[in-house]
Amino acid sequence: MAQEAFPGIGPVPFVDSTSREPLGFRHYRPDELVEGRPMKDHLRFASCYWHTMRNGLGDPFGGAVAQMPWDDGGDSVENCLRRADAFFEFLAKCRIDRWCFHDRDIAPERATLRESNADLDRVVAHCAALQKASGVKLLWGTACLFAHGRYVSGAATSPRVEVFAHAAAQVKKALEVTHALGGEGYVFWGGREGYTSLINTDMKRERDHLARLLHLACDHAGAIGFKGQFYIEPKPREPSVHQYDSDAAACIAFLQEYGLKDRFKLNIETNHATLAGHTVEHEIAVCRISGVLGSVDANSGTDHCGWDTDEFPTDHRLCAKMMLEIMAAGGFTTGGLNFDAKRRRESFEPIDLFHAHVAGMDAFARGLKIAAAVRADGRIAAFVKERYASWDSELGRRIESGRATMGELESLALDAKSWPVSSGRQEMLEHILHGLM
Numbered sequence: 001m002a003q004e005a006f007p008g009i010g011p012v013p014f015v016d017s018t019s020r021e022p023l024g025f026r027h028y029r030p031d032e033l034v035e036g037r038p039m040k041d042h043l044r045f046a047s048c049y050w051h052t053m054r055n056g057l058g059d060p061f062g063g064a065v066a067q068m069p070w071d072d073g074g075d076s077v078e079n080c081l082r083r084a085d086a087f088f089e090f091l092a093k094c095r096i097d098r099w100c101f102h103d104r105d106i107a108p109e110r111a112t113l114r115e116s117n118a119d120l121d122r123v124v125a126h127c128a129a130l131q132k133a134s135g136v137k138l139l140w141g142t143a144c145l146f147a148h149g150r151y152v153s154g155a156a157t158s159p160r161v162e163v164f165a166h167a168a169a170q171v172k173k174a175l176e177v178t179h180a181l182g183g184e185g186y187v188f189w190g191g192r193e194g195y196t197s198l199i200n201t202d203m204k205r206e207r208d209h210l211a212r213l214l215h216l217a218c219d220h221a222g223a224i225g226f227k228g229q230f231y232i233e234p235k236p237r238e239p240s241v242h243q244y245d246s247d248a249a250a251c252i253a254f255l256q257e258y259g260l261k262d263r264f265k266l267n268i269e270t271n272h273a274t275l276a277g278h279t280v281e282h283e284i285a286v287c288r289i290s291g292v293l294g295s296v297d298a299n300s301g302t303d304h305c306g307w308d309t310d311e312f313p314t315d316h317r318l319c320a321k322m323m324l325e326i327m328a329a330g331g332f333t334t335g336g337l338n339f340d341a342k343r344r345r346e347s348f349e350p351i352d353l354f355h356a357h358v359a360g361m362d363a364f365a366r367g368l369k370i371a372a373a374v375r376a377d378g379r380i381a382a383f384v385k386e387r388y389a390s391w392d393s394e395l396g397r398r399i400e401s402g403r404a405t406m407g408e409l410e411s412l413a414l415d416a417k418s419w420p421v422s423s424g425r426q427e428m429l430e431h432i433l434h435g436l437m
């Protein structure tokens, strides 16, 4: 048997909710039923390869510090295979049964796409075997269309047609390997699809080209029989000053404008929502009402910082607010909670990977239980229903169904001297909500 990457650790135990053992699940119980559904099916946790295995925790001021004794730092396929072994060992010990990756996380970029594809195939075959042996599933795959220098001005939105061609070819292969691994979804995150200055940018052409790549991907999925869900992941800035997929509403409008809404849903990321000036609950709600909530990249940010810090979501109150919206949308089907999160630079020991994921998983488990309690309590939902009750009147129904005319409404309004408005009771509702947390 290969040498263990995490000797002396795990499987992470289930401990009492009052336990003082830090590396243990105080709330997460995979098979415990919440609203009749096992916790693990509500939460559908995934770990991402790029942060868990490939992030050395460097920052703009200093290099990698993460200790990864299983990784020799080279770009041989053998090193890639050892890394995959370490990752699947981590998943099993941490009780996570899904994962996500970019093509270039798991296998290196070579001089030509042909050579890169050949090495990717070797690593994918190994990952397929690891999946089979462990029962772990692929939540989604994607292509890295932002790291290589050819993508300096975007991939689908590059001013160079040759770069578009390369991006399309890379997506083709990434889709094929996602399909080969039984992926439940495929993500497009904008990467460098945006602009730094309008002065040198043909925005119409760039958006048209982005939509063209998405259509090509849909066509190819049909050709190879990939029935997984496509997702777009909104983010307003970073790395570009303006990203075309800036927030959920902008993405939905884009999908509608280009005839893509049937095939795509959204992958909402907490820290991207805050960068867009929204809460993550807002972004999930926007998806919910449009029927496009797909998946969630679960992380958190530092509100007063303005950078995508990709911190682990360890605050159960944030998780409860997210779970309330996710449950209101009917819960996940193909999607899940992917920890698109990295440890702080100072948390550089291998065991910190466990502490970080366990903290996030437990926060979501607790958040799930709180959300279920809020729904069972019912006072907040009842208040909101009552607040809009006048719309259930004959007049409300006539307006909502489009039967009322301006003239009819004017005749009701012209001589009115009082209006039955009532308090929104925000503080009372917050008191109820926080009391249940």
Ligand code: XUL
Binding pocket: 050, 102, 142, 187, 189, 233, 235, 269, 297, 308, 340
């Ligand atoms: C970048 C980001 C990506 C996507 C996948 O901010 O979130 O890691 O999730 O490309």
Ligand code: CO
Binding pocket: 189, 233, 269, 297, 340
């Ligand atoms: Co993400």
